[in-house]
Amino acid sequence: MLESVLKTIYVIWYRELIRFFREKSQWAGMIMQPTLYLTFVGTGIASAMTFRQAPGGTPVDYMTFIYPGIIGMSVLFTSMFSGISIIWDREFGFLKEILVAPVPRWAISVGKALGIGTIVSFQGTILLILSPFAGLSLTLWTALKVLPICALVGFAIGLLGISIAGRMESMQGFQLISNFLTMPMFFLSGAMFPLHSAPQWLQVLMVIDPLTYGVDALRNAIYAGIPEAQAILQHSIAYDLSIVGLFSIVTAATGVTAFNRQG
Amino acid sequence: MSIIIVDHLVKRYGDFEAVKGISFQVDKGEVFGFLGPNGAGKSTTIKILCTLLTMTSGKALLNGYDVNREPLKVRQSIGLVFQDYSLDDRLTAEENLYFHGMLYNVPRALLKERMEQVLAMVELTERRKDLVRNFSGGMKRRLEIARGLLHHPQVLFLDEPTIGLDPQTRSAIWEHVLRLRDELGITVFMTTHYMEEAEHCDRIAIIDHGEIVALDAPKALKEDIGGDMVTVTTTNNKQLAEEIRQRYGIPVVEDGTVLRMEVEDGASFVPRLAVDFAGMITSVSVHEPTLDDVFLKTTGRAIRDELLDEKERFRQRRLGRRRGR
Ligand SMILES: Nc1ncnc2c1ncn2[C@@H]1O[C@H](COP(=O)(O)OP(=O)(O)OP(=O)(O)O)[C@@H](O)[C@H]1O
Numbered sequence: 080m081l082e083s084v085l086k087t088i089y090v091i092w093y094r095e096l097i098r099f100f101r102e103k104s105q106w107a108g109m110i111m112q113p114t115l116y117l118t119f120v121g122t123g124i125a126s127a128m129t130f131r132q133a134p135g136g137t138p139v140d141y142m143t144f145i146y147p148g149i150i151g152m153s154v155l156f157t158s159m160f161s162g163i164s165i166i167w168d169r170e171f172g173f174l175k176e177i178l179v180a181p182v183p184r185w186a187i188s189v190g191k192a193l194g195i196g197t198i199v200s201f202q203g204t205i206l207l208i209l210s211p212f213a214g215l216s217l218t219l220w221t222a223l224k225v226l227p228i229c230a231l232v233g234f235a236i237g238l239l240g241i242s243i244a245g246r247m248e249s250m251q252g253f254q255l256i257s258n259f260l261t262m263p264m265f266f267l268s269g270a271m272f273p274l275h276s277a278p279q280w281l282q283v284l285m286v287i288d289p290l291t292y293g294v295d296a297l298r299n300a301i302y303a304g305i306p307e308a309q310a311i312l313q314h315s316i317a318y319d320l321s322i323v324g325l326f327s328i329v330t331a332a333t334g335v336t337a338f339n340r341q342g
Numbered sequence: 343m344s345i346i347i348v349d350h351l352v353k354r355y356g357d358f359e360a361v362k363g364i365s366f367q368v369d370k371g372e373v374f375g376f377l378g379p380n381g382a383g384k385s386t387t388i389k390i391l392c393t394l395l396t397m398t399s400g401k402a403l404l405n406g407y408d409v410n411r412e413p414l415k416v417r418q419s420i421g422l423v424f425q426d427y428s429l430d431d432r433l434t435a436e437e438n439l440y441f442h443g444m445l446y447n448v449p450r451a452l453l454k455e456r457m458e459q460v461l462a463m464v465e466l467t468e469r470r471k472d473l474v475r476n477f478s479g480g481m482k483r484r485l486e487i488a489r490g491l492l493h494h495p496q497v498l499f500l501d502e503p504t505i506g507l508d509p510q511t512r513s514a515i516w517e518h519v520l521r522l523r524d525e526l527g528i529t530v531f532m533t534t535h536y537m538e539e540a541e542h543c544d545r546i547a548i549i550d551h552g553e554i555v556a557l558d559a560p561k562a563l564k565e566d567i568g569g570d571m572v573t574v575t576t577t578n579n580k581q582l583a584e585e586i587r588q589r590y591g592i593p594v595v596e597d598g599t600v601l602r603m604e605v606e607d608g609a610s611f612v613p614r615l616a617v618d619f620a621g622m623i624t625s626v627s628v629h630e631p632t633l634d635d636v637f638l639k640t641t642g643r644a645i646r647d648e649l650l651d652e653k654e655r656f657r658q659r660r661l662g663r664r665r666g667r
């Protein structure tokens with residue numbers, strides 16, 4: 080039984096990766112989107128608005144502020160929308176092959192989420208390579224901390240996407256609901272602008288947004304040795320990761336039952 | 343020994359009863375066929391037996407396991423070729439098989455050997471590294487059949503396995519299936535529209551509107567009809583059908599461009615017919631009953647109409663798929 084479960088998780092993960100790396104457009108999208116954000120938002124808008132200083136009068140520039148946020152954003156979008164492959168699989172019949180196999184269905188969700196986690200940490204790597212454009216010089220040690228954070232956030236949000244996709248029939252339905260979730264998660268996470276000065280109710284939403292902690296964990300990892308950047312951190316990295324971990328347990332609970340009822 | 347036992351199986355979709363309390367058993371090593379028009383409930387029954395769909399009421403045992411209560415055991419016992427394609431066409435043939443072998447926990451060393459075996463069986467060895475999306479419909483089908491056999495299931499379900507395939511491929515697939523039955527003793531449960539395929543079955547169940555209307559060996563079903571089948575072409579089918587019915591008191595079926603009727607003794611009937619309707623009959627033929635005739639008699643419809651519909655549907659489905667990409 081254990082062997083069969085491990086093989087299932089492995090092969091689902093493996094297929095997720097093969098399919099991802101074979102699809103050229105996914106690659107392009109994965110690199111283009113954050114690059115655009117870095118160029119236009121990071122340099123363009125910031126200089127146009129002469130908003131070069133990060134909030135609270137801290138001596139970091141805006142690029143420093145948003146760079147981890149952009150990694151967080153990419154991880155969020157990629158992992159949430161990866162759920163769409165389930166809808167494709169249903170449309171093209173392959174899901175039946177998976178559902179009729181003699182394996183527990185939770186293992187299918189776990190394999191897929193691990194695949195998503197792997198893909199987003201790969202995406203994180205590419206973004207780290209772009210860091211000189213953001214005026215940062217990062218060490219290998221930083222990279223080693225950033226990748227597992229990406230993987231964990233991707234795993235948690237990937238399971239959320241799976242929970243939704245597993246229960247949806249149509250592409251449009253999935254897109255609607257996941258947009259409805261990702262957009263607020265992104266804007267309230269403090270990835271692009273700080274919400275210190277936001278009204279009380281917004282700050283409450285920000286506190287319950289799981290991505291807030293993902294982004295904060297990334298900032299913690301990237302700016303660990305930079306004293307002047309400490310002011311933009313909210314919590315300790317351990318605290319951030321515990322919250323993301325808790326969140327992944329919640330999404331796992333809904334994700335692993337995504338296929339339970341169907342045929 | 344029965345490897346499949348179905349007892350008063352009912353499936354309702356809302357108010358619509360797709361399967362109306364059918365019961366039957368399939369013996370180990372048997373090739374069992376479901377023959378029936380579109381919407382008869384064939385795929386629905388198969389999906390229930392494969393645990394992909396839950397039944398409304400009734401009971402079904404497969405390989406001794408209750409379909410409702412032990413789905414994992416049931417799934418471990420079966421191989422399945424679905425009516426619609428179910429390959430990942432972004433993977434290669436080999437990758438599709440590997441994926442399947444891993445899901446069915448085929449031991450690693452054995453998996454390699456089995457993959458080679460089944461690929462050779464369906465003559466896809468040379469294409470094993472190609473992406474499935476570049477395969478023809480027939481090649482995809484063959485690969486699906488290979489995949490269904492990879493883990494040596496106890497029961498192989500084939501839902502219209504050869505639809506849209508050319509006759510050569512069809513007979514090649516049949517050869518493989520029958521050989522596997524003989525070599526491994528697997529049980530084959532299939533649905534088909536092709537009469538000559540139904541002839542390969544040890545027993546067939548004719549299913550119509552969710553009910554089994556006949557179940558026996560093909561030979562026995564044909565013998566049940568008893569007499570001979572007479573097929574006539576005439577100058578005016580409508581009028582002649584009515585007149586023949588009245589004069590001899592036998593049922594006459596208009597089937598496309600011909601009239602068909604079942605008579606006790608063809609040799610004495612035909613001369614009488616030729617005299618009584620001289621000048622209106624353009625050709626007559628007498629033959630022993632075929633499964634076509636059995637189907638016609640039990641469902642009141644000709645299977646060939648169904649066949650055409652089906653082919654058309656198959657083509658449209660493929661076109662639709664391509665457009666969807
Ligand atoms: N999900 C569903 N919801 C409602 N009705 C359904 C559903 N699936 C099947 N049906 C209906 O149940 C009936 C039996 O369908 P089924 O697919 O079992 O037929 P079939 O014998 O396999 O036909 P075909 O030869 O066309 O494949 C049909 O009338 C079909 O419309």
Ligand SMILES: [Mg+2]
Binds near residue numbers: 385501
């Ligand atoms: Mg069907």
